[in-house]
Amino acid sequence: MTRHTFFLLAGVLSLSCLIGCGGGASGPSGVGASKSVRLNAGGSTFVNPMMTKWAKTYNEKFGVKVDYSATGSGNGIQQMIAKTIDFGCTDAPLNEEQLAKAKENGGAVLHVPLVMGGLVPAYNLPDVQEPIKFTGPVLADIYLGKIKKWNDPALQSLNPGVKLPDLDIAVVNRSDSSGSTFIWTDYLSKVSPEFAQTVGRGTSVxxxxxxxxxxxxxxxGHVGRSPGALGYVELLYALNQNLKYGSVKNKDGEYVLASLESVTEAAKNAMAEIPDDFRYSLTDVAGKTSYPISGTVWAVLYADQSANPKGRDIVDFLRWVLHDGQELTKELHYARMPPELVQRIDKSLAEVKQK
Structure with missing residues (x-):
C-alpha cells in the first residue's frame, strides 16, 4: 500500500465513522436509523411557534417527524406523566406532587430547558401611543380587581404626561392550565404579598x-379586539398581532421592555442560582437591564427511556434543539439558552437511559 493510498483510506474510514457513529453534537445518532420515526409531543403554547420551526427544520434535515400539539403546559405535563406523548413542554417546572405521580408511573423526570422568552402586559388603548409603564404591585392590584380604571391614580402617577383614558380595564387571563399563568402569578406573588396570599402561583388559579x-x-385575540383590555402574552404573540405592551419596573428600579437582550440578561443574572435539576424561575431577577417577567420552556421526559424504542430519537432531537436549533431562535424573538447552561444540560441528557 502506498503512503498516498493509506492516508486516503484513513480519511474515508474516519468520515464513515463520523457519519455512522453520530460524531456531531446534535442530530440522529445513526444513518437512516430514524427516518421512519415520528415523535409525539405537546403542551406549552408559549413555545409553539418555535417548536413548529424546529420540527420543520429537523424533518428536512433528518427525516424525523415531530408532531406537536399546543394544548397548554398543564396538559403537556399530564400527558407526559401518562406516557401518551414522548415528551411534554411546559413553562412551569413540575411541582412535588407531579414529580411524585410521575415517579409512581415511570420514574424520575428530566427537565430540559429549551428556550427563554418574556411575558408582556399587552393592552388595547388606541389613543395612547407611548408605551405604558407598569410596576409589579400595580399589575397585581389590577389582577386582584383593586385597580379598575386606566386613569386610576396608581397608574397615572407612573405615567406623567400620558393621558390615560377614563375607561374600565378589561382584565384577561388564561382559562386553561398554563405555564404562562405560572410565570405571571410567580412574578406577581414575588412582588405583592396580598397577591401571594389570596391568589398564589400556579398553572391554574x-x-x-x-x-x-x-x-x-x-x-x-381578545386583547386585540377589545378596547380597554389588558392581558399577559408572550412577546412573539404581541409582535405578531401588533399589540401594544408596556415596560415593567424591575428589581433594580428600572423600567424595561421585554426583548431578546433583556430576557437573556435575566438568565445570565440567574445563572448562579440554577439548580442541578434545572427547576428554576427567571421572574424578578436582579440586574439593571433584566426584564422581570422572563420565563423558560422546558421539555420534560422520563429519565429512563430504556423501554422506549424512540428514546434515542427523543434525546437526539432535544440535543439538536440545544445546539443547532438555537440558531433559529432570534428570528422568532425567543432568547437562546446561555452556552454555559447548555453544557450542563448536555451532561444531564447524556445520563438518559436509552434502549
Missing part, C-alpha cells in the same frame, strides 16, 4: 376578576 380565554392565542 382562581382569579378574583377578569375574563378567561383559552391559549395564548385566545388572550391575544
Amino acid at each position: 382562581k382569579w378574583p376578576t377578569g375574563i378567561g380565554q383559552k391559549g395564548t392565542e385566545g388572550v391575544a
